[in-house]
Amino acid sequence: MIHIHYITKCVQHFVKAKHWRGFGIHSPYVYHLQRHVISTDKLNDKELRQRVRKYRKELLKNKNRIPLNDLGTGKAKDGVVAKIVRRAAVDEKSGMLLSRLAADYKPDMVIEFGTSLGVGTAYLALGSGVNVEVLSIEGSPECSKVAESTLVKHGIENVKLITGAFDDVLPNILEAIKGKQVMVYLDGNHTYEATMRYLTKLISVADHNMRVVLDDIHLHSGMSKAWKEICQMKEVTTTIDLMRMGIVVLRSGAQKEQYILRW
Numbered sequence: 001m002i003h004i005h006y007i008t009k010c011v012q013h014f015v016k017a018k019h020w021r022g023f024g025i026h027s028p029y030v031y032h033l034q035r036h037v038i039s040t041d042k043l044n045d046k047e048l049r050q051r052v053r054k055y056r057k058e059l060l061k062n063k064n065r066i067p068l069n070d071l072g073t074g075k076a077k078d079g080v081v082a083k084i085v086r087r088a089a090v091d092e093k094s095g096m097l098l099s100r101l102a103a104d105y106k107p108d109m110v111i112e113f114g115t116s117l118g119v120g121t122a123y124l125a126l127g128s129g130v131n132v133e134v135l136s137i138e139g140s141p142e143c144s145k146v147a148e149s150t151l152v153k154h155g156i157e158n159v160k161l162i163t164g165a166f167d168d169v170l171p172n173i174l175e176a177i178k179g180k181q182v183m184v185y186l187d188g189n190h191t192y193e194a195t196m197r198y199l200t201k202l203i204s205v206a207d208h209n210m211r212v213v214l215d216d217i218h219l220h221s222g223m224s225k226a227w228k229e230i231c232q233m234k235e236v237t238t239t240i241d242l243m244r245m246g247i248v249v250l251r252s253g254a255q256k257e258q259y260i261l262r263w
């Protein structure tokens with residue numbers, strides 16, 4: 001169900017968002033991101049787009065019913081694979097942006113919270129390149145299994161899937177990312193408390209260097225509140241509100257800057 005809050009935010013974003021293709025942005029860093037990563041199609045080759053289309057198509061043909069236990073919504077039920085993809089997977093526009101953000105950032109490691117069936121994982125893994133490991137966490141074991149077999153079938157090998165609750169897995173993740181340049185995609189458990197908890201912990205080990213993409217930043221008032229507070233955090237230097245997604249950057253020595261960009 002779409003909240004009134006979300007519709008209001010969409011209208012506000014339409015009015016406030018600026019700098020299509022980077023015009024008028026003073027910050028060289030944000031200009032680069034907007035011009036060459038966000039509102040462009042470059043950096044992405046056609047092959048990547050086609051590979052993920054094939055991946056998605058295969059899942060859309062899968063009418064098997066699998067048990068689902070979404071630790072974010074707390075709902076335990078069955079779901080047809082095709083319907084889960086339609087409902088939960090990142091769309092192509094956002095997925096291509098994820099792959100461009102990864103390609104541009106050149107991380108040592110990528111962490112995805114919320115694998116579902118691995119569509120977002122595929123964009124991140126292909127965008128990062130074969131030498132970068134993508135750790136993707138999913139609480140629903142059946143989703144993980146389908147994601148794993150589909151990733152293997154499509155030759156996407158630089159992924160390690162972890163099945164478990166985000167909170168349980170987080171301590172090991174924090175150990176694994178210490179001292180590394182990490183890109184994080186947070187796409188599960190969209191509540192104010194959980195978002196703030198994960199982000200605070202990630203930032204505590206980030207050493208002033210991290211790029212985080214948050215999905216659904218204005219899904220409801222709790223997420224908008226989380227986004228507002230994240231923008232104010234002293235460790236966070238650059239924030240970019242794209243309405244559907246938010247980009248959070250930690251860069252040592254950089255000045256604080258907040259943008260709402262047309263995309």
Ligand SMILES: C[S@@+](CC[C@H](N)C(=O)[O-])C[C@H]1O[C@@H](n2cnc3c(N)ncnc32)[C@H](O)[C@@H]1O
Nearest residue numbers: 071072089090114116119120139165166188189
């Ligand atoms: C929106 S879907 C992810 C979509 C995926 N990133 C993609 O683009 O295809 C969110 C996923 O996060 C998982 N999830 C939510 N809360 C979780 C938690 N606390 N621990 C582990 N997994 C969780 C759900 O089971 C669900 O599959």
